[in-house]
Every structure is written in C-alpha cells, then in structure tokens.
Amino acid sequence: MENVYSYGQLSAFTQNIFKKIGCSDEHAALATAVLVSADLRGIDSHGVARLSGYVRLWEAKRINATPDIRVVHETPSTAVVDGDAGLGLVVAPYAMAIAIEKARQVGTGWVSVRNSNHFGIAGYHAMMALQSDMIGMAMTNASALVAPTCSVERMLGTNPIAVAIPAAQQPPFVADFATTTAANGKLEILQRKNADAPAGWVQDKDGNSSTNAHALKEAGALLPLGSDREHGSHKGYALGSIVDIFSAVLSGASYGPWAPPFPAYVPMPENMPGQGLGHFFGAMRVDAFRPAEEFKQHMDNWIGRFRQAKPAPGYEKVLIPGDPERETESYRMENGIPVVAPVVNDLKQLGEKFGIAL
Amino acid sequence: MENVYSYGQLSAFTQNIFKKIGCSDEHAALATAVLVSADLRGIDSHGVARLSGYVRLWEAKRINATPDIRVVHETPSTAVVDGDAGLGLVVAPYAMAIAIEKARQVGTGWVSVRNSNHFGIAGYHAMMALQSDMIGMAMTNASALVAPTCSVERMLGTNPIAVAIPAAQQPPFVADFATTTAANGKLEILQRKNADAPAGWVQDKDGNSSTNAHALKEAGALLPLGSDREHGSHKGYALGSIVDIFSAVLSGASYGPWAPPFPAYVPMPENMPGQGLGHFFGAMRVDAFRPAEEFKQHMDNWIGRFRQAKPAPGYEKVLIPGDPERETESYRMENGIPVVAPVVNDLKQLGEKFGIAL
Numbered sequence: 215m216e217n218v219y220s221y222g223q224l225s226a227f228t229q230n231i232f233k234k235i236g237c238s239d240e241h242a243a244l245a246t247a248v249l250v251s252a253d254l255r256g257i258d259s260h261g262v263a264r265l266s267g268y269v270r271l272w273e274a275k276r277i278n279a280t281p282d283i284r285v286v287h288e289t290p291s292t293a294v295v296d297g298d299a300g301l302g303l304v305v306a307p308y309a310m311a312i313a314i315e316k317a318r319q320v321g322t323g324w325v326s327v328r329n330s331n332h333f334g335i336a337g338y339h340a341m342m343a344l345q346s347d348m349i350g351m352a353m354t355n356a357s358a359l360v361a362p363t364c365s366v367e368r369m370l371g372t373n374p375i376a377v378a379i380p381a382a383q384q385p386p387f388v389a390d391f392a393t394t395t396a397a398n399g400k401l402e403i404l405q406r407k408n409a410d411a412p413a414g415w416v417q418d419k420d421g422n423s424s425t426n427a428h429a430l431k432e433a434g435a436l437l438p439l440g441s442d443r444e445h446g447s448h449k450g451y452a453l454g455s456i457v458d459i460f461s462a463v464l465s466g467a468s469y470g471p472w473a474p475p476f477p478a479y480v481p482m483p484e485n486m487p488g489q490g491l492g493h494f495f496g497a498m499r500v501d502a503f504r505p506a507e508e509f510k511q512h513m514d515n516w517i518g519r520f521r522q523a524k525p526a527p528g529y530e531k532v533l534i535p536g537d538p539e540r541e542t543e544s545y546r547m548e549n550g551i552p553v554v555a556p557v558v559n560d561l562k563q564l565g566e567k568f569g570i571a572l
Numbered sequence: 573m574e575n576v577y578s579y580g581q582l583s584a585f586t587q588n589i590f591k592k593i594g595c596s597d598e599h600a601a602l603a604t605a606v607l608v609s610a611d612l613r614g615i616d617s618h619g620v621a622r623l624s625g626y627v628r629l630w631e632a633k634r635i636n637a638t639p640d641i642r643v644v645h646e647t648p649s650t651a652v653v654d655g656d657a658g659l660g661l662v663v664a665p666y667a668m669a670i671a672i673e674k675a676r677q678v679g680t681g682w683v684s685v686r687n688s689n690h691f692g693i694a695g696y697h698a699m700m701a702l703q704s705d706m707i708g709m710a711m712t713n714a715s716a717l718v719a720p721t722c723s724v725e726r727m728l729g730t731n732p733i734a735v736a737i738p739a740a741q742q743p744p745f746v747a748d749f750a751t752t753t754a755a756n757g758k759l760e761i762l763q764r765k766n767a768d769a770p771a772g773w774v775q776d777k778d779g780n781s782s783t784n785a786h787a788l789k790e791a792g793a794l795l796p797l798g799s800d801r802e803h804g805s806h807k808g809y810a811l812g813s814i815v816d817i818f819s820a821v822l823s824g825a826s827y828g829p830w831a832p833p834f835p836a837y838v839p840m841p842e843n844m845p846g847q848g849l850g851h852f853f854g855a856m857r858v859d860a861f862r863p864a865e866e867f868k869q870h871m872d873n874w875i876g877r878f879r880q881a882k883p884a885p886g887y888e889k890v891l892i893p894g895d896p897e898r899e900t901e902s903y904r905m906e907n908g909i910p911v912v913a914p915v916v917n918d919l920k921q922l923g924e925k926f927g928i929a930l
Contacts (some may be wrong), residue, residue: 235598259584289678289857289860292856292857314657321650322681323681326861362890365884367880371904377814379814387817391810392807393807396803404828412802412803414802416850417884425690437809439798439842440797444770445772445773446753446797448891449750455893456735459745463871463874464862464867466862469870470874470878487873498650498682500822503645503652503684503823504645512821512827513845516821516827519829522812523725523727524725527779533718535813
C-alpha cells in the first residue's frame with residue numbers, strides 16, 4: 215500500500231516542483247530541504263504530503279514564489295520580518311538566520327515574522343542554531359482548530375514549539391511538539407484507517423469529549439495539551455496562546471481565529487487583523503551564559519542521567535526529546551522513506567501537471 | 573477551621589520574620605511582597621504556608637540572609653547571576669530587574685540564575701516587566717518529584733513557567749503554571765482532606781496511574797502535563813526539561829534529580845553538578861517589535877475576542893490566563909486572606925519562636 219522513495223528522489227521531485235511554480239534555484243533548494251526533513255524525521259504529515267497544498271496556495275495567489283523578504287523593524291537583539299507572502303519554508307530559515315546573527319552580536323536574537331505561510335516542521339528551524347553552539351527556538355501560529363478550555367469554538371492552531379539544545383558527545387536535545395494533546399497529523403492517520411481516537415484528543419461540536427477521529431469535520435475541535443480542565447488543558451491553552459501572541463501579535467500577522475487556513479479552498483477569514491501567518495524564532499549563544507564546552511559537558515551529563523532513569527515496567531528505556539526523530543532520520547536516510555498510497559497518487563498527479571516524473 | 577487575615581497583617585508578620593533571620597529592611601520588604609503575593613492571588617501553597625520552611629532552610633544554613641548577589645557573566649542581552657544562596661524571593665526580583673534593564677538597552681534581556689532557592693510564584697517576577705511595556709518570563713527548576721514519560725524515577729521538579737503580556741484597556745495576559753498535570757499544591761489540598769486524586773495526576777512506585785493523593789510519599793511521582801504518553805506527557809516532560817536546562821544548566825545551578833530539596837530535613841543530593849536552585853528570566857520590550865500602543869491595542873482585540881469565544885454548555889465564559897488570580901487578588905485585598913488552620917498554627921509557632929505576634 216505504500217511506496218518507498220530515497221531522500222534524493224523525493225528531494226529532486228520536490229525541488230523541481232518548486233522551480234516550476236517560479237521559485238529561484240536557491241529558494242527551491244531551501245524549501246525542499248525544510249519540507250523533506252519532515253519526511254526524513256518521521257513527521258509525515260508535514261513533508262511531501264503537503265506539497266500539493268503549497269502549490270494550490272500558489273495557484274490561489276496566496277503564496278508568492280518570488281518574495282521580497284525583508285526586515286521592517288529591528289533593535290540589536292530583535293527584528294520583525296515581513297515574508298511578503300513567500301513560502302514559510304523559505305521565510306522561516308531567512309528569519310532564523312537573522313536571529314542567529316543577532317545572537318552572535320549581542321548574545322541572543324529574537325525574530326517575529328508576519329505575512330508568511332506554513333513553515334514545515336518547527337524543529338528544522340530551531341536546529342539551525344546548533345552548529346553555532348546556540349540554543350534554537352521556533353514556533354508558529356496556524357489556522358484555528360483548537361478550542362480553549364471550556365469553549366466549543368476553534369480559536370487557536372496546533373501552534374507548535376521547538377527547542378534545540380546542543381550537547382558535546384551526546385546528540386542534541388530537540389523538542390518539537392504541537393501544544394495540543396495530539397498533533398493533527400496523528401488524527402489524520404486514524405481518519406485514513408477509520409479508527410477511533412483516544413478520549414481526550416478531540417471534542418464534538420457541543421464540547422463533549424469524543425473518540426470520533428472525524429469530529430473535526432463535524433464542527434468539533436482539537437483539545438489543548440492536557441485534554442480537559444482537570445488535567446491541565448488550561449496550560450495547553452495558555453501555551454498555544456503564547457505561541458499565537460509571540461508569532462502574530464508581536465509581528466503584525468493574523469492571529470487567533472483569524473489565522474489564514476492552509477487548504478486553499480477554505481475562504482480567508484473576514485476582517486483579518488494582520489497579514490498572513492506568523493512565526494517566532496529565538497537563538498541564544500550558549501557562551502553568552504557560560505563557556506560553551508562547559509555547558510555542553512553538563513548537557514552530556516544531563517542527557518546521560520536521564521537516559522539512565524529507571525524505566526517503568528514494559529518500557530526498555532527513557533527517551534530524550536529528539537531521540538525518535540533522529541533514529542527515524544538515520545533509518546530512512548539509509549533505507550528510504552515510505553510514502554502512503556494517497557500521497558503517492560497526489561504527488562504523481564502533481565508531477566503530471568508540471569511534466570515531472572516522481 | 574480557617575482564619576482570615578488582611579494583606580497588611582500577613583505582610584507585617586512576614587516582614588518581621590525575615591528581619592529576625594537577618595534580612596535587611598529592603599530584602600525583608602521585597603521577600604514579603606513576593607511571598608504574600610501568592611496568598612493574594614490564591615496560590616496558597618506558595619505563600620505564607622512556606623514561611624516556616626524558608627526559616628528552617630536558614631537554620632540549616634542553606635539560606636544566606638545577607639547574600640552578595642552578583643552578575644558573574646554578561647553580554648549586552650544576557651547575564652548569569654550568582655544568588656549567593658540568598659532567598660530566591662530576593663534573588664529573583666534582582667535578576668528580573670537586570671533582564672528588564674538589558675531589554676531597555678538592546679530590546680530583550682535574558683538572565684539565568686544559580687545558587688538560589690525557592691522563588692515564590694513565577695508570575696510575580698514575570699509581571700515585573702508589564703509596567704515597562706515589556707513581555708516578562710520567569711521559570712525555575714525545583715526538587716525532583718516528576719517522573720519522565722515511561723519512567724518510575726523522579727527526575728524533574730514541577731518546573732513552572734510564567735509569561736506576562738501587557739494589554740491596553742484589558743488587564744494583562746498572565747500565564748503561570750507548573751509543567752505537570754497538577755501542581756503539587758493541589759495534591760496537598762487533597763491530602764489534607766484525605767480525598768482521592770483524579771487519575772492522571774500521579775503514579776505509584778511501579779509507574780501505574782494512581783488516585784492515591786499520598787502516592788508521592790510512597791515513592792510515587794507526579795506526572796508531566798499530558799499525564800500519559802497517549803495524551804502527550806512527553807510534551808510536558810520536554811517542557812519541564814527545557815525549564816530545568818534554561819534555569820540550571822545554563823547558569824551552573826544543580827539540575828534534574830540533583831536539584832536541592834525545599835524541606836530542610838531532606839538531605840542534599842550527593843555529587844551535585846552545580847550550586848543551588850536555578851531560575852531563568854526574560855524581558856522583551858514590546859516596541860522592539862512594533863509600536864507599544866499598536867501592540868497593546870491588538871492585545872485588547874485578542875483578549876476581547878477570546879473572552880467572546882462560545883462557552884461549552886455548563887460554562888459561563890472562556891477565561892483568559894490570569895483572570896482567576898486577578899479576581900482572587902482583588903477579592904482578598906478587600907476581604908482578607910483566608911489561612912487554613914494548620915498554616916495558622918505553623919505561623920503562630922514561628923511567631924512565638926521569634927517573639928512576633930500574628
């Protein structure tokens with residue numbers, strides 16, 4: 215039911231598609247690196263499965279393939295970037311590079327971005343900081359699918375947060391997670407299988423907890439991390455709100471229920487209070503706090519100690535954030551990336567439209 | 573079963589106790605303002621209920637009443653502060669003030685603190701930024717009570733995060749929450765009542781979900797936000813880890829399972845990799861991103877829209893983070909602060925020891 219493609223195959227195809235919609239060679243290569251890193255790392259919902267979605271946004275003139283991405287305001291440690299409706303896959307690394315350069319100059323750099331689009335996986339951008347011995351952070355708002363605690367209305371996106379922290383001998387600590395109990399991608403997998411969702415992931419249109427994986431299509435909503443009030447969903451709601459405010463209210467993007475939808479067929483919200491989607495990036499030079507080698511030795515000690523934490527019965531070991539994705543990346547780079555049949559069909563149709571073979 | 577005291581009464585008593593252990597007038601006043609703000613805001617577990625605990629730490633020579641708090645490393649946007657084993661209630665506002673001053677200079681300021689102690693409620697420190705039209709952040713590590721996902725070992729504290737964001741006409745957005753499903757204080761309330769805990773708050777020593785509110789005393793552990801893997805506890809575990817690393821690995825404090833315990837009778841961990849507890853503070857000048865008035869108008873719009881989100885049946889309205897605490901503060905400032913009998917007795921004993929009437 216699924217085909218396996220090498221990283222090179224998927225990348226070449228993706229890069230050609232981005233060129234066909236008018237991206238420069240440089241932008242096409244960058245957008246491809248970001249997009250296909252999701253497939254490599256096992257976050258299949260954010261990789262080539264979305265490629266035709268980006269193309270449809272371009273067809274609907276909601277994505278500008280030749281954006282003039284620019285800094286519209288800055289201080290020594292901050293900047294606001296206008297993405298000029300460019301691919302988030304291109305705008306985000308541009309903005310993260312500014313955060314890194316500012317950190318080089320004054321210790322930390324913080325960049326809020328408006329007028330952008332879906333930026334792929336947050337972890338890619340956060341990890342850009344690692345090679346400079348910096349801690350990287352990335353977050354983004356997204357179209358509203360999540361109901362605040364005690365509400366039936368969709369007000370927030372799944373608003374992910376990624377934090378990447380360098381170590382010495384150990385691999386880096388890389389957390390990358392939606393601020394909901396379950397990412398929308400996990401729900402999509404259940405929908406394809408026609409399987410039930412665990413209680414606590416979604417609610418129906420009346421706000422009752424539901425195990426219907428299709429509840430979102432029936433006016434339901436995803437639940438914030440914590441699921442319900444008794445289990446701390448007000449904390450997940452607060453986290454998602456912070457991501458929304460840092461990404462979109464600080465930058466002048468469209469926030470909350472007005473965030474632009476990813477599917478091109480969904481009409482844009484009325485009376486949008488800002489431009490496009492928003493992102494927020496941070497970079498902190500480790501040696502702005504203590505010598506980098508000293509910090510990384512302690513990170514090795516931290517990671518080593520947590521790896522040795524006594525596992526619960528039935529579990530082999532305790533994981534460090536980033537372990538599963540890194541293992542998947544290593545495996546798929548060697549053995550190829552499995553792509554499910556509906557996505558293969560989607561890519562093939564896309565290839566036919568542009569005269570590019572998968 | 574409980575007595576009601578005015579804010580002035582509790583403050584005067586607390587301030588006198590801090591003076592009796594050797595704090596300067598200035599430090600006693602500051603520590604009191606931080607500590608009693610918890611009682612005012614309804615976070616009773618972090619207020620005067622802990623006063624005798626701080627005194628016992630001073631008696632055990634783990635708190636230095638006359639600390640030489642100093643910056644040991646800095647860049648234009650960062651600093652590391654050594655708290656000299658001072659009261660966290662004093663060290664934290666000192667460090668937050670540095671973050672705010674750095675933000676004034678270069679847009680943002682980030683301060684990691686080592687060699688400190690329990691700092692009261694995180695929200696107090698984050699809110700210090702509001703009057704300067706800045707976003708404030710505060711977090712701290714704490715003694716290990718929380719098991720990572722798939723583990724039975726206590727490796728992290730309840731490691732709270734607070735974020736305060738200014739608005740114009742609306743009150744500020746103030747999130748302040750432990751990165752566990754339930755704060756330890758909520759469990760303590762159930763323990764006093766001999767009531768069961770909801771499933772998902774704690775696990776027993778074998779890693780099974782437990783409703784025993786006393787499970788912590790029987791070698792169990794608190795659960796990260798999300799409760800279990802299926803409901804995203806790896807996200808709560810990641811959040812608590814990030815707080816631990818920013819607060820303690822960046823600064824040189826003691827981290828993870830080596831964080832020093834609050835109860836003075838609990839022996840210090842062996843082979844501590846750093847000094848004392850760690851905190852992390854951030855301040856971001858709003859106008860380092862966009863004009864402050866414009867940002868605050870949009871925050872009013874954000875808050876107003878979320879207040880109007882359709883409530884679920886049985887709920888009157890959707891809350892904004894900070895609403896419940898602000899309402900409690902306003903009520904208690906007017907009507908006094910209820911203090912439960914065991915805490916009243918504890919304070920009275922403390923008063924007798926130092927010759928101070930409650």
